[in-house]
Amino acid sequence: MNDSFEKTFTREHKELPQIENLKVFSNSKKLFELLSRLGMVQKGHFEYKGVTPEGKHLQGEYFFNIRKIPYSETFTALPKYYEQALLEFFPHQEIRKRLLFASVANGTNLFAPTLVAGMRARQKHHVADFPADLKEVSFECIGTEKRKGQIMLPEEYLSTCPGRWLVFIEDVCNNGTSAGELIDLAEQLRKEHGLAGYSILYLIHRGHKSVLKPKDNVFALSKVYAPSYPPDKIPLELQSVPLKPYSK
Secondary structure, eight states: OOHHHHHHHHHHHHTOOOOTTEEEOTTHHHHHHHHHHHTSEEEEEEEEEEEOTTSOEEEEEEEEOGGGSOHHHHHHTHHHHHHHHHHHHOOOHHHHTTEEEEEOTTTSTTHHHHHHHHHHHHHHTTOTTSOGGGTTOOOOEEEOEEETTEEEOOGGGGGGOBTOEEEEEEEEESSSHHHHHHHHHHHHHHHHHOBOEEEEEEEEEOOSSOOOOOSSOEEESOBOOOOEEOGGGOOHHHHTSOOBOOOO
16 A cells, blocks of 8 residues: 555544444455545545535535446455455354345446345355355345335335345445435335345445434445535635536
8 A cells, every 4th residue: 555545544534533333344445545546536626416505516525436446346356345344244144144235226226236246256156265154145136226216125126125134235425315215215124024134335435424323234345534515614725626516
């Protein structure tokens, strides 16, 4: 890891607010560096989609785009990190055997199935560094969708829920809005369709806002302090960096 990255990562993580009910992967530094090399993590001065009450776009130092990660890396490089994270976050074999993965509408519809397929392929072909403790995991990925502004699970997947532990594979935790929607969906599935439990698994957690307090765990493979600011409250060091305007 280069010195510049190490200093930046260490400084920003020392500033991180403590977020209740969030566990971070032990190898997060190495993964964050990989995501930076792959182009998902961009650093500069960016205008975000979110706006202030006055309608002005928020700004910040980081921009995250999961679509920048090549398909080949999602299928071959990232599964190793997720496998190790699954062992950390789900230490009990009885829960690991129940895991069911889900993509999140408008966020990880393409990423999650590719990632899970990569882990399933490593398991099937007995790749040397595939963890033996994950051999009983069924690497199955279902998809959520958005209907009338609400995240829903299509009817054809409801029969997969009884007794399973649903893991929502998310890209970035920005402000916790989708977390609230996922929690509502999971609680409904638990009540009406026998879901045993659920977790939210972020690739990157921006660390500046606390998500809602779910009854089960929220996990992050990496975390960086990346707050957003109103235009009149931009830090001095960021004001001198040229602004990249928001575009859809």
